[in-house]
Amino acid sequence: MSTPASSEPVIHLAGVTKQFGATTALKGADLEVARGEIVVLLGLSGSGKSTLLRHLDGLETPTSGTVEVLGSSVPALKGKALRSLRSRVGFIFQQFELVPSLTVLENVLTGSLSSVRGPRLGLWGYSKDAKLRALGHLERVGLLDRAYQRSDTLSGGQQQRVAIARALMQRPEILLADEPVASLDPESSDQVMALIREIAADQGLTVVCSLHQVDLAISWADRIVGLRHGEVVLNTSTNGLSKAEVMEIYGRVATTTADLTAVTTELIEQGIATPAAPSGARS
Amino acid sequence: MTAVAAPRREGYVGGLLARAPKRPVSPERIAAALTLIVLVGLGIASLVQSGFSLAGVLSSWGNAQRFMTRVGALTFPAPLDLLWLIALTVGLVLVGTLVAAALSVPIAYLAASNTTPGPVWRGIARFIGVLTRSIPDVVLAMAFVLMFSLGTLPGILAIGIHSIGMISKMFADAIEQIDEGPRLAIRAAGGTKLQQFTAGVLPQVLPSWVATVLHRNDINLRGSVVLGYVGVAGLGLEMSYAFKALNYGRGLGIALVIFVLCVVMEIVSSAVRGAMLGETAQTRSWIDRILHPRLRRGAATASGTAAATKPAWAASPATAVRRPWTRERRRNAIAGWVAVAIVIGSLIVCQIQWGDLITVWAKIPETAAKFWPPDFGNYDTAVMLGAMRDTIAIALAATVLTLLPSLLLGSFAARNVAPNGTVRGIARFLLVGIRGIPELILAIVLIVVTGLGPTAGIVALAIGGIGLLGKLVADSFEEVDRGPERALRAVGATRMQTYAAATVPQGTRALIGHSFYMLDTNIRAATILGIVGGGGVGYYLLNAGQGSRYEVVTAIVLMILATVLVVEGLAMWMRRVFR
Numbered sequence: 001m002s003t004p005a006s007s008e009p010v011i012h013l014a015g016v017t018k019q020f021g022a023t024t025a026l027k028g029a030d031l032e033v034a035r036g037e038i039v040v041l042l043g044l045s046g047s048g049k050s051t052l053l054r055h056l057d058g059l060e061t062p063t064s065g066t067v068e069v070l071g072s073s074v075p076a077l078k079g080k081a082l083r084s085l086r087s088r089v090g091f092i093f094q095q096f097e098l099v100p101s102l103t104v105l106e107n108v109l110t111g112s113l114s115s116v117r118g119p120r121l122g123l124w125g126y127s128k129d130a131k132l133r134a135l136g137h138l139e140r141v142g143l144l145d146r147a148y149q150r151s152d153t154l155s156g157g158q159q160q161r162v163a164i165a166r167a168l169m170q171r172p173e174i175l176l177a178d179e180p181v182a183s184l185d186p187e188s189s190d191q192v193m194a195l196i197r198e199i200a201a202d203q204g205l206t207v208v209c210s211l212h213q214v215d216l217a218i219s220w221a222d223r224i225v226g227l228r229h230g231e232v233v234l235n236t237s238t239n240g241l242s243k244a245e246v247m248e249i250y251g252r253v254a255t256t257t258a259d260l261t262a263v264t265t266e267l268i269e270q271g272i273a274t275p276a277a278p279s280g281a282r283s
Numbered sequence: 284m285t286a287v288a289a290p291r292r293e294g295y296v297g298g299l300l301a302r303a304p305k306r307p308v309s310p311e312r313i314a315a316a317l318t319l320i321v322l323v324g325l326g327i328a329s330l331v332q333s334g335f336s337l338a339g340v341l342s343s344w345g346n347a348q349r350f351m352t353r354v355g356a357l358t359f360p361a362p363l364d365l366l367w368l369i370a371l372t373v374g375l376v377l378v379g380t381l382v383a384a385a386l387s388v389p390i391a392y393l394a395a396s397n398t399t400p401g402p403v404w405r406g407i408a409r410f411i412g413v414l415t416r417s418i419p420d421v422v423l424a425m426a427f428v429l430m431f432s433l434g435t436l437p438g439i440l441a442i443g444i445h446s447i448g449m450i451s452k453m454f455a456d457a458i459e460q461i462d463e464g465p466r467l468a469i470r471a472a473g474g475t476k477l478q479q480f481t482a483g484v485l486p487q488v489l490p491s492w493v494a495t496v497l498h499r500n501d502i503n504l505r506g507s508v509v510l511g512y513v514g515v516a517g518l519g520l521e522m523s524y525a526f527k528a529l530n531y532g533r534g535l536g537i538a539l540v541i542f543v544l545c546v547v548m549e550i551v552s553s554a555v556r557g558a559m560l561g562e563t564a565q566t567r568s569w570i571d572r573i574l575h576p577r578l579r580r581g582a583a584t585a586s587g588t589a590a591a592t593k594p595a596w597a598a599s600p601a602t603a604v605r606r607p608w609t610r611e612r613r614r615n616a617i618a619g620w621v622a623v624a625i626v627i628g629s630l631i632v633c634q635i636q637w638g639d640l641i642t643v644w645a646k647i648p649e650t651a652a653k654f655w656p657p658d659f660g661n662y663d664t665a666v667m668l669g670a671m672r673d674t675i676a677i678a679l680a681a682t683v684l685t686l687l688p689s690l691l692l693g694s695f696a697a698r699n700v701a702p703n704g705t706v707r708g709i710a711r712f713l714l715v716g717i718r719g720i721p722e723l724i725l726a727i728v729l730i731v732v733t734g735l736g737p738t739a740g741i742v743a744l745a746i747g748g749i750g751l752l753g754k755l756v757a758d759s760f761e762e763v764d765r766g767p768e769r770a771l772r773a774v775g776a777t778r779m780q781t782y783a784a785a786t787v788p789q790g791t792r793a794l795i796g797h798s799f800y801m802l803d804t805n806i807r808a809a810t811i812l813g814i815v816g817g818g819g820v821g822y823y824l825l826n827a828g829q830g831s832r833y834e835v836v837t838a839i840v841l842m843i844l845a846t847v848l849v850v851e852g853l854a855m856w857m858r859r860v861f862r
Contacts, residue, residue: 057471087473097464101486110482114473119481128604135600145597148606163468170472 010035010174010206011056016065018051018230025051027230028065033208035173038200040221041210042249048230049210053176056208057089058082070173087114090167092177092196096159100152104143104162107151108134111169130169137165141195157188164195168203175200177209181216193220214249224249315860318853319795322802326683329676333737350731357536360521369544372517374629375435376507379442380500381626383450384492390447391454398458398480408451416448417844421509421811422836425828426654428514430646435633438515442503449502453495457488490559497552505545505721509811513828518544522727531731538724546719553715653831657838662823671842674819677737677812678805681744685801688749690794693756699768700760700782714757718750722808723815730816740817744805752801759793760786792861799854803847810843 011033018026026048033039041049054060055067058074067074070088077085090111098107109126112134120126126134138144141161146154151162160180167175177196181189197220200207211217217224218238226234226249234249241249359365392398393408420441427437466483474482511519518541525534596607606612659667692710694700701707726743730736767785776784813821820839827835 059467059471083473083475085473086471089471091468091471093464093468095464097468099465099483099486100462101489110469110474111472113469113475113478113482119477121481121485123606131604132600135603139600144600144603145593147597147603148609148612166468166472 008035009033010070011208012066012068013052013055014066016052016055016062016067018048018055018060019063025230026055026062029227029230029232031225031232031235033206035206036204038197038207038220038222039209040217040224041208041227042212042214042217042224042234043210043227044212047227049227050178051230052227053091053178053208053210056174056176057086057091083114087170088173090170090172090175092160092163092167092175092180094179094182096156096163096183098151098159098162098166100150102151103148104138104151104154105131105134105147107162108138108165108169111166114170134165134169137168138162140168140199141165155188156184157191160184160188160192161195164192164199168199172205174206174208177207179210179212182212189216218246218249311860315857319857322679323683325676326679330680330683330741333676333680333741354531354535356532357539358530358532359536359540360533365540368518368521369540370628370632371435372507372519372541373504373544373548374632375438375515375517376442376503377500377626377629378435378633378635379439380446380450380496380503382439382443383446383499384496386443387447387451387454390451391458392480394451394455395458397461397463398484408455412448412451414448415444415446416452417847418445418840419807419810419843420445420506421513421814422824422828422840424510424513424515425833425836426650429653429833430643430650431636431639434636434639435516436635436639438507438510438517439633439635441510441515442507446499446503450495450499454488454492457491457495458484461487493559494556497556501545501549501552501719504548505723506811508541508721508723508727509814512814512825526727526731535728535731538728542720542724545721545724546716549715549719653833654837656834657841658834659838660827660832660835662835667820667823667839667842670813670820670823671846673737674809674813674821674843675806675846677740677744677817677819678802678809680737680741681748681805681809682798682802684741684745685748685752686798689752689756692749693753694760694782694786696753696757697760697786699763699765700786702778710753711757714750714753716750717746718754720747720750722747723811726812726817727815737818740809740812740819743812743817744808747808748801748805751804752797755797755800756790756794759790759797762793763789792858795861796854796858799850799857803850803854806843806846806850 009032011031013029013031016026016029017024029048029052031052041052043049051060055062055074056069058077061075070085072081072085074082074085099110102110103123106123109120109123109130112126112130113120116126123131135144135147138147141164143154143158143161143165146158146162151159154162175196180196181192184192193216196207196209199205209221211220218241221238223237224234225232236245236249360368390408390411393400393404394412396405399405399408423444424437424441427440431437461484465487466479469479469483507515507517508519508522511517511521512523514520518537522534522537522541525531525537594607596602596605692714695706696710696714698707701710722743725746726740729739729743763786767789768781771781771785809817809819810821810824813819813823814825816822820843824836824839827833827839
């Protein structure tokens with residue numbers, strides 16, 4: 001529940017409820033994120049993580065409640081104002097969402113579309129300056145030599161790195177990531193998560209990332225927000241978490257015993273928990 | 284064991300029959316089945332009535348030989364003239380198709396469910412599509428010949444407007460099938476709607492769009508012959524002059540040139556389509572390799588394996604800003620420049636009088652007044668309805684005649700039915716060859732050889748139909764779920780049993796749909812056939828056009844429209860009932 005000292009909130013959600021027909025995706029969710037903070041939304045699929053993230057970029061409008069991002073009320077924005085807010089917020093998707101038939105460089109350049117007028121066809125449409133900047137971002141994510149390859153010839157982990165470079169093209173202040181590593185193998189997902197963390201630190205970005213792996217979230221984030229059935233059930237800093245608090249996170253977020261035993265075993269191996277602790281969870 | 288089981292089973296089955304639910308019979312299904320039977324019956328009846336018989340066709344082959352000896356040798360225009368005519372015909376068709384493609388982009392954008400700004404726009408776009416598709420290009424050409432000083436513009440515009448219907452429909456289908464993710468990503472990055480379209484949608488649909496345009500270009504080249512009959516420049520016009528002058532040797536010579544041109548075009552465009560779509564066809568036979576040559580994807584795999592060593596250009600962003608000339612890039616650049624050169628060449632060949640495009644607007648009201656109101660003029664209504672009935676009879680007979688050969692050839696061309704690669708390759712090759720034959724050329728030759736009458740038209744349409752329907756049958760058989768086929772083979776069914784019990788039942792619905800599409804196409808084509816002397820309503824259409832009785836043209840077009848709409852409605856109903 002502790003908030004960092006530089007507590008200028010860039011994201012402010014209060015009582016956000018979202019209904020899709022009969023189902024309620026978010027139930028009175030509150031969230032405050034300070035500039036430069038790295039927050040993980042934790043929860044199983046269907047817990048409302050994606051819906052919450054999409055509200056922050058104006059891709060969904062709340063049924064009720066307030067959504068303020070970078071000082072403006074998102075649901076009230078339209079047209080140019082909405083596009084300019086979106087350009088300040090980078091979004092990374094689970095399925096990368098690159099255009100498969102375009103080259104890697106062209107995909108990265110699409111991140112700068114909001115700063116130019118009108119459509120762009122092919123590499124000719126972008127200034128040399130933009131191209132240099134895009135190539136710089138590709139170098140940053142370690143894929144400069146793939147710049148002129150079709151994006152669908154890359155592996156999943158590489159594609160997600162391209163997507164990160166595309167988001168950086170926007171010169172974002174906030175980076176939103178929706179399950180960025182759910183479609184990746186463990187090695188690539190470690191690479192991608194480390195990369196996001198490094199870049200965020202370099203550029204002082206605020207990051208809100210949804211995940212469903214508790215262990216990854218604890219080691220990666222400054223703060224964890226747990227969601228279950230659209231409700232915020234947990235909001236805690238990862239700094240100096242006690243053993244009991246870690247167990248509580250599992251208790252609140254994980255809902256199946258299989259999950260619980262699998263992760264507790266891992267925790268025991270890492271020396272965070274003692275074998276005696278999970279006895280209640282086995283049944 | 285069987286001795287014990289038998290009596291029990293009998294009793295069980297007896298009780299089961301009583302208990303089993305009766306198969307529900309919906310009246311709609313019966314009605315649809317009856318309609319199908321009636322249609323097929325009508326088709327056979329019109330075949331019989333037209334005096335069609337295999338013996339008759341074969342005996343006319345004797346006529347043909349005698350005719351040929353009388354005609355003497357085929358003659359061709361001087362080589363340079365011929366080259367010019369070929370260039371003019373191909374250029375005119377290509378420019379017309381490209382005009383249609385350009386006009387189709389905004390219409391497809393408005394018509395696709397995921398890009399349309401609203402249902403009203405969508406309705407308007409679809410209406411334009413249906414309207415342009417329904418007016419025969421010959422009628423459009425007649426109108427445009429009136430409005431323009433002679434030249435290539437009437438032909439270009441006739442093709443350009445008539446093709447919008449099909450091209451915009453297929454463009455819109457492609458847009459609806461895209462992966463929405465990339466577009467969402469660009470929206471999330473703050474892109475405008477136009478930017479979302481050009482950066483997120485266009486790159487995804489482009490290969491299929493190019494394939495559509497090439498496909499339509501083939502169709503238009505085949506159809507361009509008839510435009511010559513209403514005065515559009517090119518090989519068709521030259522041929523119609525020759526036949527009018529009773530110079531059969533020259534006319535048939537040009538017909539042969541058009542035929543070869545169409546087949547060559549079909550092969551070229553299917554090769555380009557295959558390369559664009561990155562067709563994953565298993566190249567098992569040499570024929571397959573000729574028809575669908577795939578450009579090697581060497582560049583992609585080469586750079587994939589060379590990942591360990593970084594290329595020199597990738598040292599820093601400053602050196603990487605110039606795109607390296609890889610083999611892939613060279614290939615794409617050459618292909619691109621060739622395409623640009625062909626388009627510019629076509630524009631030059633067409634010698635378009637651009638000024639006409641400005642002066643023409645003033646003539647529109649005057650021309651429109653000539654075409655309205657529709658009226659049969661001094662023709663008897665009964666005569667006109669009879670002519671329409673003849674046209675429908677020709678189309679029905681041709682469709683019925685097409686069904687069996689297409690089913691046979693299409694089955695052999697399907698990968699999961701053909702006994703081996705060679706048979707499949709030969710079947711595919713035959714289908715492409717037949718598809719390349721312009722029905723009109725076939726009809727004209729048959730009419731010239733066997734004399735005027737519906738038989739020539741029916742045979743021409745039936746043969747042309749095999750190419751189209753056979754391909755559609757092959758494709759839909761290849762698309763069926765392979766699971767049931769494997770299951771039956773696992774039970775020990777023979778190849779024939781598997782085909783009858785797993786492949787055909789799954790393909791039936793598509794088969795019915797394709798047959799109605801065939802009927803639809805045949806009705807339009809049968810109209811056109813009349814123009815070259817194949818009987819039916821087309822004869823009156825051409826007469827009215829040449830006699831400047833344009834209100835009659837409109838009346839006939841409306842009659843054709845009504846027929847086509849009825850067939851389309853029937854087809855929709857059938858597809859729904861036999862789901």
